[in-house]
Amino acid sequence: MKDKYSVTYLCKVAEVARSSYYKWKKSQEYPSKRKLENEILEIVIKNIYNNYGGTYGVKRMCLCVNREVPFRVNHKRVYRIMKDLGVKSIIRNQNYKGKSWAERISANVLNREFSAEKPLEKLCMDITQINIEDKKIYLNAIKDIFNNQIIAYDIAEEDGFPLVKKTLLKLFKMPLAENCILHTDQGFQYTERKYCDMLKRRGIVQSMSRRGNCWDNVPIEIFFGHLKTELIYLLNGKLSCNEICRRIEDYIDFYNNERIQAKLEGMSPVEYRKKIAGI
Numbered sequence: 001m002k003d004k005y006s007v008t009y010l011c012k013v014a015e016v017a018r019s020s021y022y023k024w025k026k027s028q029e030y031p032s033k034r035k036l037e038n039e040i041l042e043i044v045i046k047n048i049y050n051n052y053g054g055t056y057g058v059k060r061m062c063l064c065v066n067r068e069v070p071f072r073v074n075h076k077r078v079y080r081i082m083k084d085l086g087v088k089s090i091i092r093n094q095n096y097k098g099k100s101w102a103e104r105i106s107a108n109v110l111n112r113e114f115s116a117e118k119p120l121e122k123l124c125m126d127i128t129q130i131n132i133e134d135k136k137i138y139l140n141a142i143k144d145i146f147n148n149q150i151i152a153y154d155i156a157e158e159d160g161f162p163l164v165k166k167t168l169l170k171l172f173k174m175p176l177a178e179n180c181i182l183h184t185d186q187g188f189q190y191t192e193r194k195y196c197d198m199l200k201r202r203g204i205v206q207s208m209s210r211r212g213n214c215w216d217n218v219p220i221e222i223f224f225g226h227l228k229t230e231l232i233y234l235l236n237g238k239l240s241c242n243e244i245c246r247r248i249e250d251y252i253d254f255y256n257n258e259r260i261q262a263k264l265e266g267m268s269p270v271e272y273r274k275k276i277a278g279i
Helices: 006-016 018-027 033-051 058-068 075-085 161-170 193-201 214-230 241-257 271-278
Strands: 122-132 135-144 149-156 182-183 205-208
Touching: 033 058, 033 075, 058 075, 075 241, 122 214, 122 241, 135 161, 135 205, 135 214, 135 241, 149 161, 149 241, 149 271, 161 193, 182 214, 193 205, 214 241
Parallel strands: 122 182, 182 205
Antiparallel strands: 122 135, 135 149
16 A cells, blocks of 8 residues: 555554654564563463463462563563453352351350360361262261260261251260360351250350361361372262262271371370270
């Protein structure tokens, strides 16, 4: 078109200054250092995004990019390029539930005092969800802090108070220490009025973790961690729910009677309890 019309005329029609046109033209012929860097960054960011399945947000993307390129890049620049490319991390939904749903919240009586002088004095309870392919089951378990033994548990395909109630009925048959503390998180099963009333009638002191603080109930969380890494993650997804439940029961029996622990002087929970009791 410039063979038919002058640059001056074309710039006037496009309402663009001649100097701006020549500046743009020069940038196309001799791209700036920053433009070249940005072209490299686009390729690197796309590769990182694809390699990690879109799980990297701006901060982690920036850290990873700086390991790949020979020049320094700040997070603002990475954000702009990600936005231009339409690259966005897969963000987990923050489905926070306020306290309005809870019927009763108890104080943190246990207060991370994870030691006990005698059996059935301080207990921790929690529910964990177990997923194996398309199967989903729930385990509610109670751990005695004295010797780390799982003293009562139940497994069900549905989460809720009925599962907790079955476990409690087993617990109530045991010779609990006076003013026994039962510690849980603030799950909806443990804040129901029915649950609180059951403990009160039995003279059990109710204790709860602070909101969203798993460290307040770490003894039972440690057990769930061992259960999943040593059993659940190794199971074949073709197993039926009944078979999975049987494997869990076998593991808990092994955990209580055979699995030695350094903090129990190299003994299993049951062995340690028998030694202390002089059995």
